[in-house]
Structure formats: structure tokens, C-alpha cells
Amino acid sequence: MTFDRSIKIAPSILSADFANFGKECEAIEAQGADWVHVDVMDGHFVPNITFGPETCKAIRPHIKGVMDVHLMIAPVDAYIEAFAQAGADIITAHAEAGPHIHRTLQAIRGAGAKAGVALNPGTPAGHVEHLLDMVDLICVMTVNPGFGGQKFIHSQIAKVEKLRAMIGDRPIHIEIDGGVTPETAPLVTKAGADVLVAGSAVFKGGSVEAPDVYGANMRAIRDAC
Numbered sequence: 449m450t451f452d453r454s455i456k457i458a459p460s461i462l463s464a465d466f467a468n469f470g471k472e473c474e475a476i477e478a479q480g481a482d483w484v485h486v487d488v489m490d491g492h493f494v495p496n497i498t499f500g501p502e503t504c505k506a507i508r509p510h511i512k513g514v515m516d517v518h519l520m521i522a523p524v525d526a527y528i529e530a531f532a533q534a535g536a537d538i539i540t541a542h543a544e545a546g547p548h549i550h551r552t553l554q555a556i557r558g559a560g561a562k563a564g565v566a567l568n569p570g571t572p573a574g575h576v577e578h579l580l581d582m583v584d585l586i587c588v589m590t591v592n593p594g595f596g597g598q599k600f601i602h603s604q605i606a607k608v609e610k611l612r613a614m615i616g617d618r619p620i621h622i623e624i625d626g627g628v629t630p631e632t633a634p635l636v637t638k639a640g641a642d643v644l645v646a647g648s649a650v651f652k653g654g655s656v657e658a659p660d661v662y663g664a665n666m667r668a669i670r671d672a673c
């Protein structure tokens with residue numbers, strides 16, 4: 449994985465057909481997705497349950513590019529090795545998932561994956577100030593994690609600006625997760641974000657039988673930025 453700050457669209461398969469993940473991943477990549485975003489939820493850290501490392505392992509062969517795994521689970525450390533073994537290129541853990549995010553990030557890099565840290569809307573940018581040399585990605589949640597299709601929280605734009613200034617020329621991606629649409633995407637890319645996770649805005653109206661809709665939805669986001 450080489451680093452650059454070009455705008456990347458990372459469709460979240462949370463909005464895909466759960467009975468058809470393999471074909472859905474192939475369809476979004478064929479239609480221009482840069483990364484595939486995989487949302488893991490445990491019904492404890494967030495009020496929803498999705499899937500675990502076995503599912504990630506099963507979909508891995510259907511993804512040619514970057515598999516971006518977002519862990520909304522607590523505790524997290526005991527599962528890092530399994531997600532790395534499942535083929536995750538990036539593993540993102542929440543700063544709020546436990547008292548030892550520093551140790552968690554060390555464990556992610558130690559397992560051979562790129563390390564991401566996610567911040568809930570109520571967590572300030574300064575929370576990651578002393579972690580900047582151990583992360584490859586900072587995920588700014590622009591909704592409360594747990595569900596797709598929620599409304600973008602505008603107060604997070606200022607957080608993105610702060611993080612962009614803190615990062616300087618370090619090779620760290622700023623990823624936005626939640627409520628990304630052609631209307632909200634330019635607000636965050638202007639503030640310094642380069643990775644746009646989008647679930648409902650990419651998958652709406654399309655299917656593996658009508659994948660060009662996914663392509664058009666992604667183009668609409670890209671063109672708006």
C-alpha cells in the first residue's frame with residue numbers, strides 16, 4: 449500500500465446484500481471503489497451486530513485492493529491477530545473501546561496491518577495527539593457508530609480541520625465515516641479528509657445485477673469534491 453492524499457471512495461459493505469458479499473465486493477471494485485470498508489460490530493461497543501473474522505476471511509479473495517476493517521468492538525485486543533490473519537490491510541480500532549489504545553495500535557502494527565484509530569463524534573481531536581507516530585489512518589465518525597443511513601453530524605468538520613493541521617506531513621489518512629453523500633463529501637475533503645466511507649450513498653438503487661448504479665453513485669460523490 450503506497451501512501452497518497454488523493455480522494456478515495458471506500459464503500460461500506462454494511463449496505464450491501466449480506467447474502468452476497470463476494471459478488472458485491474467484486475461489483476463495487478469493478479465500478480471504481482478505491483477501498484472496501486468492512487464494518488465489524490459486536491452488539492456491545494455499538495448497538496448492532498454484523499460479523500467477525502471468518503466472514504472477513506471469506507470475502508478477502510473477492511477484494512483485489514485494500515480491505516479496510518473498522519472494528520466497533522470492545523474489548524478489541526484479543527481479536528486483532530484474527531482480523532490480520534483474515535487478510536485485513538488496515539485495522540481500525542476505536543479510541544473509546546478500552547483504556548489502552550496505545551497498546552492496541554502497537555498490536556495492530558505488530559500483526560502486520562496498517563493501524564487506524566477511530567474517534568466517536570464526542571471524542572476530541574486532541575485525543576490522538578500522542579499517537580500520531582503510530583497510526584496510518586484516523587477515522588472521524590460523522591455519525592454515532594452502529595448503523596448505516598444516519599444523518600451527517602456537521603460539528604465534525606472542525607475536528608477534521610484540527611486533525612489535518614496536527615498531522616502535518618506525516619503519512620496519515622483522514623477517513624470520514626457516516627452520512628457521506630455528494631452534499632457532505634466536499635465539506636470534509638475541503639477540511640482535509642482523503643478517504644470517504646459511504647454505505648447507503650453508494651449502494652442505494654443498485655445491485656450486483658445493476659452494478660452501474662454503484663458506479664454512478666460513486667462518481668456523484670467524487671465529482672462533488
Ligand code: DX5
Nearest residue numbers: 593594596597626627647648
Ligand atoms: C457506521 C459504520 C459506517 C456506515 C456508514 O457505524 O461505521 O461505515 O456503514 O453508512 P452510511 O454511509 O450509510 O452512513
Ligand code: ZN
Nearest residue numbers: 487518625645
Ligand atoms: Zn465504518
